[in-house]
Amino acid sequence: xxxxxxxxxxxxxxxxxxxxxxxxxxxxxxxxxxxxxxxxxxxxxxxxxxxxxxxxxxxxxxxxxxxxxxxxxxxxxxxxxxxxxxxxxxxxxxxxxxxxxxxxxxxxxxxxxxxxxxxxxxxxxxxxxxxxxxxxxxxxxxxxxxxxxxxxxxxxxxxxxxxxxxxxxxxxxxxxxxxxxxxxxxxxxxxxxxxxxxxxxxxxxxxxxxxxxxxxxxxxxxxxxxxxxxxxxxxxxxxxxxxxxxxxxxxxxxxxxxxxxxxxxxxxxxxxxxxxxxxxxxxxxxxxxxxxxxxxxxxxxxxxxxxxxxxxxxxxxxxxxxxxxxxxxxxxxxxxxxxxxxxxxxxxxxxxxxx
Amino acid sequence: xxxxxxxxxxxxxxxxxxxxxxxxxxxxxxxxxxxxxxxxxxxxxxxxxxxxxxxxxxxxxxxxxxxxxxxxxxxxxxxxxxxxxxxxxxxxxxxxxxxxxxxxxxxxxxxxxxxxxxxxxxxxxxxxxxxxxxxxxxxxxxxxxxxxxxxxxxxxxxxxxxxxxxxxxxxxxxxxxxxxxxxxxxxxxxxxxxxxxxxxxxxxxxxxxxxxxxxxxxxxxxxxxxxxxxxxxxxxxxxxxxxxxxxxxxxxxxxxxxxxxxxxxxxxxxxxxxxxxxxxxxxxxxxxxxxxxxxxxxxxxxxxxxxxxxxxxxxxxxxxxxxxxxxxxxxxxxxxxxxxxxxxxxxxxxxxxxxxxxxxxxxxxxxxxxxxxxxxxxxxxxxxxxxxxxxxxxxxx
Numbered sequence: 001x002x003x004x005x006x007x008x009x010x011x012x013x014x015x016x017x018x019x020x021x022x023x024x025x026x027x028x029x030x031x032x033x034x035x036x037x038x039x040x041x042x043x044x045x046x047x048x049x050x051x052x053x054x055x056x057x058x059x060x061x062x063x064x065x066x067x068x069x070x071x072x073x074x075x076x077x078x079x080x081x082x083x084x085x086x087x088x089x090x091x092x093x094x095x096x097x098x099x100x101x102x103x104x105x106x107x108x109x110x111x112x113x114x115x116x117x118x119x120x121x122x123x124x125x126x127x128x129x130x131x132x133x134x135x136x137x138x139x140x141x142x143x144x145x146x147x148x149x150x151x152x153x154x155x156x157x158x159x160x161x162x163x164x165x166x167x168x169x170x171x172x173x174x175x176x177x178x179x180x181x182x183x184x185x186x187x188x189x190x191x192x193x194x195x196x197x198x199x200x201x202x203x204x205x206x207x208x209x210x211x212x213x214x215x216x217x218x219x220x221x222x223x224x225x226x227x228x229x230x231x232x233x234x235x236x237x238x239x240x241x242x243x244x245x246x247x248x249x250x251x252x253x254x255x256x257x258x259x260x261x262x263x264x265x266x267x268x269x270x271x272x273x274x275x276x277x278x279x280x281x282x283x284x285x286x287x288x289x290x291x292x293x294x295x296x297x298x299x300x301x302x303x304x305x306x307x308x309x310x311x312x313x314x315x316x317x318x319x320x321x322x323x324x325x326x327x328x329x330x331x332x333x334x335x336x337x338x339x340x341x342x343x344x345x346x347x348x349x350x351x352x353x354x355x
Numbered sequence: 356x357x358x359x360x361x362x363x364x365x366x367x368x369x370x371x372x373x374x375x376x377x378x379x380x381x382x383x384x385x386x387x388x389x390x391x392x393x394x395x396x397x398x399x400x401x402x403x404x405x406x407x408x409x410x411x412x413x414x415x416x417x418x419x420x421x422x423x424x425x426x427x428x429x430x431x432x433x434x435x436x437x438x439x440x441x442x443x444x445x446x447x448x449x450x451x452x453x454x455x456x457x458x459x460x461x462x463x464x465x466x467x468x469x470x471x472x473x474x475x476x477x478x479x480x481x482x483x484x485x486x487x488x489x490x491x492x493x494x495x496x497x498x499x500x501x502x503x504x505x506x507x508x509x510x511x512x513x514x515x516x517x518x519x520x521x522x523x524x525x526x527x528x529x530x531x532x533x534x535x536x537x538x539x540x541x542x543x544x545x546x547x548x549x550x551x552x553x554x555x556x557x558x559x560x561x562x563x564x565x566x567x568x569x570x571x572x573x574x575x576x577x578x579x580x581x582x583x584x585x586x587x588x589x590x591x592x593x594x595x596x597x598x599x600x601x602x603x604x605x606x607x608x609x610x611x612x613x614x615x616x617x618x619x620x621x622x623x624x625x626x627x628x629x630x631x632x633x634x635x636x637x638x639x640x641x642x643x644x645x646x647x648x649x650x651x652x653x654x655x656x657x658x659x660x661x662x663x664x665x666x667x668x669x670x671x672x673x674x675x676x677x678x679x680x681x682x683x684x685x686x687x688x689x690x691x692x693x694x695x696x697x698x699x700x701x702x703x704x705x706x707x708x709x710x711x712x713x714x715x716x717x718x719x720x721x722x723x724x725x726x727x728x729x730x731x732x733x734x735x736x737x738x739x740x741x742x743x744x745x746x747x748x749x750x751x752x
Contacts, residue, residue: 001424002357003657004664068356235740249742252733258740259732263672270650270669277356289646296643344639345632353615353638355630 013072020080026322032083033184039083047113055094060104061111067214068276071221078225081325083185085116085149091218093117095211096156096164100202118152120144120191124162125338133193140193150178150189162208165198183332213290215337217275220294223301223333224272230308230326231261237312257311261304268297291347295340301330360424367425371432374403382438394473397442405429406441407471415468423659446470446477450523453592457581480510480524488730491534491587497526506572516552516565519545529584538586543574559716601725602677604648611645614688628691641684668739675731678722685715
């Protein structure tokens with residue numbers, strides 16, 4: 001019995017952590033967030049480590065690893081608020097294309113970093129806004145809001161029946177318009193379809209659900225890392241900042257905020273591992289675990305980034321310290337692929353608790 | 356990742372199941388610890404290695420070698436069939452491990468066997484009216500007079516004092532030394548002259564605890580565990596043992612299943628609470644948190660077996676998270692029942708024997724007992740996160 005990361009997984013995680021610390025400091029994150037730089041430079045560096053192909057079969061040049069391995073990378077990317085299309089291009093798209101056995105050409109190009117694939121799943125998940133597409137004359141008409149990754153070369157889009165289409169960004173009739181959001185380390189877009197040619201990838205709802213689950217675990221892992229970094233920053237700051245002739249970390253009011261963050265966050269680590277493990281090895285628990293894990297991590301991530309900001313006092317609220325990048329990272333992760341309420345409902349449905 | 360225990364342990368699991376099938380009907384109801392049935396069951400469990408498993412034969416145990424997985428499997432299988440895992444109480448769960456580690460040979464021979472067989476019941480004399488969270492400031496004192504310790508003072512929160520044959524007790528023996536170095540760990544009989552017990556009724560309506568008063572209580576001076584002044588070290592070994600066991604996630608999960616059943620019952624209008632999305636979301640929120648604690652527990656188990664993970668923080672947070680979570684869970688059940696959740700005692704409409712109401716209050720007690728949530732947060736921030744202690748205020752005396 002062994003419930004934890006293997007030596008290889010720990011090595012991989014440490015390697016990526018060192019790499020990100022050195023190559024993607026907050027200054028670079030800020031440059032991307034402010035539009036002075038794109039995340040392409042970061043993605044090509046991550047490609048040298050083989051990360052885009054982490055879940056892609058070795059026969060296509062990938063590393064052929066599982067969702068747990070991808071999650072520990074996502075955790076580090078969240079820790080560093082690293083701008084990258086990892087969630088969509090390295091987790092969700094490979095899950096869809098490999099399960100449906102489609103478009104190996106695209107998978108090979110994800111591995112080499114030549115191609116990135118965005119997603120727009122919210123019509124299938126539940127539209128919180130007036131958007132959606134339908135098929136007319138065998139082609140896509142309509143629009144989708146908040147597609148993830150405005151810089152993608154392809155998009156996987158899903159309709160209300162969980163049928164998935166692959167759209168080439170350069171297709172005639174497709175307009176992709178970047179949408180500003182509070183989160184600047186990952187990009188969103190509106191996709192407008194006017195008789196756009198779509199490549200039907202899958203009409204198996206099970207494949208959609210699996211890709212959804214993989215994405216949820218990836219987001220939860222990203223949140224785990226982001227919240228951990230927010231907690232670490234709070235503790236460091238409190239240990240240095242002096243008021244009333246003592247470091248504020250010696251005040252119980254401050255210590256208890258940090259203890260509460262740690263108490264809520266630490267079990268999340270094991271929960272993310274378990275959800276990732278269930279995805280491949282305990283399929284009957286996968287939907288329930290993925291939904292619960294992302295919902296729970298969303299709550300904890302919000303609590304931790306908010307509380308960390310409070311520990312920093314007024315400085316936490318400034319752009320200068322940059323803590324808001326972690327706060328907003330968790331804010332994005334909370335809404336993407338379903339809010340906590342929606343996902344808890346999905347967990348209840350998975351247990352037959354909903355009429 | 357490998358969540359299976361492997362074939363050797365699956366064989367062991369079959370053995371346990373076989374035992375339960377053959378003998379399970381002899382198991383007493385939970386909480387029936389004083390009965391003859393409970394004592395006979397305990398003897399059977401020890402003979403077969405399902406209780407006192409790792410306690411040496413010389414001291415009355417089964418004499419098995421420690422194996423975390425075997426213990427886990429026993430706990431899992433017994434809990435599945437709701438079979439009693441044998442006697443509990445502070446003597447068995449807290450004193451025996453300490454005696455095995457720090458007691459003299461004579462003490463092990465004298466106390467361990469009768470305690471694990473349930474023939475000798477213990478209570479714990481730690482907290483005092485003036486020494487709660489700051490336990491090390493306790494003031495019950497013991498002085499040597501001839502061959503005896505003479506004890507004066509008062510203890511509080513002493514559960515089972517009225518039933519206990521013996522007490523393990525912290526007393527101040529070296530008043531001139533710093534507070535942590537002036538305490539000794541004494542064992543004595545509860546029928547010694549000079550001991551008075553007063554029940555302390557709590558919010559549940561039961562007297563789960565007592566106050567115990569000592570007036571010139573004479574105790575033979577060799578009834579000490581460890582040396583004079585080492586009592587704090589001994590006590591801390593036991594407290595560490597207590598904390599993790601106050602809020603097991605498996606118990607929370609089985610209570611959660613109980614709430615789900617409650618929510619699935621139809622009321623007179625034919626409606627079920629579980630169909631109400633607000634209630635359902637509360638249930639799911641708590642389920643998510645229980646799952647997180649279950650996964651955390653799995654990680655702690657794995658770390659114990661494989662000794663390859665640093666889980667200090669992961670184990671420190673269990674008491675704080677577990678007791679608060681459990682209280683919220685019981686509170687949900689009360690809200691599910693509405694006014695029926697107020698029913699108590701002999702109310703003929705009471706559901707589930709009133710266990711939800713009782714546990715709702717009892718777990719508020721557990722949030723405080725065994726180190727309050729605030730003390731837990733001090734421990735987490737200081738030992739887990741490396742934050743400094745609150746500056747000390749000079750003693751008044």
